[in-house]
Amino acid sequence: MNSRVAAVAFGIVTIVLVTFLVIAYAYGYRPNWEERKIETTGILVATSDPVGATVFVNDKVQTATNSTVNLKPGIYKVKIAKDGYFEWEKTIEIKREEVFTTNAFLFPKAPDLRPITLNGALNPTISPDETKIAYIVASASATANGVYTLTMSGLPVINNINARQIFRDNGLILSAAEGLIWSTDATTLIASLSSKLYYQLETDRLNLSPLTISTHDLDLLTKPKPGLNGRIYSPDETKYLYVATASGSLPKVLTTYLPGTNPTSEVRNLIAGKTYVYDIKEDRNYLLPDGKYLWFPTSRHLVSYTKNEIAVLEYDGANKAIVYTGPFVDGYVFVWPNWSKIVILTSLNQPSQNSENLYTINLR
Template structure:
């Protein structure tokens, strides 16, 4: 009896173990994209996976113009090439030609941008000589209203944070009014490499001022530092050069040699797995620097570089994409995304890092913006424009995407 009981227990354990192992194996095979094919005697067939996500969610997903689901969702597709479209009312559609590979997941992560913009004023006077800080969180500028005696004339600082920001006059810091011997609208400004100080210089006034932005500014701590200016400039240049060298450390040696280190365009995305750079010379990169992963992007690369053009290098995929030439300006990453923003002619455009999904998110019939700065949260742009031929230049915010 005791022997039969042991056998039954052993059979139960073996049966449970067999079921668990079979279920685990089935789940593993299912996760790798294998499916039962009812058209072929229910034999296993290998597929690939499309993971379609979007911001904002609940966008329609089309595969070869056929509506199949809504985001966020994962689909099984036979290996092959497909055109994917993710769209939602009120936003530009995201489109990409992709290749689905057996047992691999293709991640279609669509950032949808508004198809209509809302322009909100930040300043209401006339801003002069606006300059963006190296860390892209501050804008320094002078204000000159039509009245020379206006109490609003002077030096201002706009500081941006990742917190939701109500763009209004209250977000500006009034650093200093004009003084009897000092008209800030006659000065130009330069930030220190750490964005904590500015140099103020003028073509009409020999005095030069070094201003600390974390201290209260008044006439008592405004000193002429013109005699120290050459040394300050040299120190700042050395710091800037070291900062650039630190950024270049993780790049392949061959790529380092063709990056324009004197260019202001050299920036990592938020996750630091991609870098935006400007080519210092024409060159051809090696076909590969590392063994690429199986999920490497199949979008068309450009490893033949043209002098002064802008490119994105992806460290994980070992891919290199052309973004544009000198026809574009003020190019930068949109924080927490794989998208870039830039000015071309009189329009502001956004584009994905692999040079797909270009959209114009704002355009003006007047002069192109002198300032183009994404807010730290990535949902708005700060621009300096004139809204009409006779209106003075001011700062505005433009919302380009939603949470």
């Protein structure tokens, strides 16, 4: 009986001890055999997309993504590199019993450029849900001219095969349209003519006789969502992009430290006219370089574009990757929903009104 009790007691003690050791290991406790003591470490979770990149800590190779590295508390320069891709680099602070995750998205140094349209694309505009692009073709055959919508799906894009013709413009009525306007719910397009006529087009079918609508109907169909106040929210609504309308100081909201907070230095003294990103969750504010911006679907990145340059960078302004240098029409830059491509309007020949086509910059 006593031996049975002893065996049970030994088993319980063993389970408790093993559980304690597992929990301590998970929290970063490691034995230092040379100094004969237990040290507390932090954990670096090195993840990347694509995987299989090399992880450097203070310029020394540590491992490959996706894996973890235990580090003593301190400041470290972490670099993630893969052949053919821009390097990811950030200086981080490792703290006791805390986990820092890199979430490094690597972008190709030489992405290829492929045409979506071949017969020109006039007045392209993206839908409010950012899943379709509408445009006008006016330099093709009589049956091919008209209004098209391109669905930005995960399917391969092969020379307009993803596009649907929703209006056949035999008489080139809409080729002179000032623009295409999406309805707020992204189900309807309105073609605006210079004569102040508005044609309503349903996007799920070929419109044989488009409906003429009034300016009042136009306002109802395209009424913007309330409450944005000039803020452009990230897809996951955890951050927003904005231009400061006045100089001033941004007050702190959070007074407690959040583990794993972005280590990039923030800027809370605002300058009128400058562009910033505010992280709602972490209550941190980042100044961006001058340029035009739109959100990348990851919610952790932005697309920036200036004259003859398009780049992807993190929302705090770090790790800028220039993915395209060359001509493109200002303002016509769109991002594929699964972030595999960026769409631009450009002409690789002598520019003219009908020679500009939609091209994809392929990131994956």
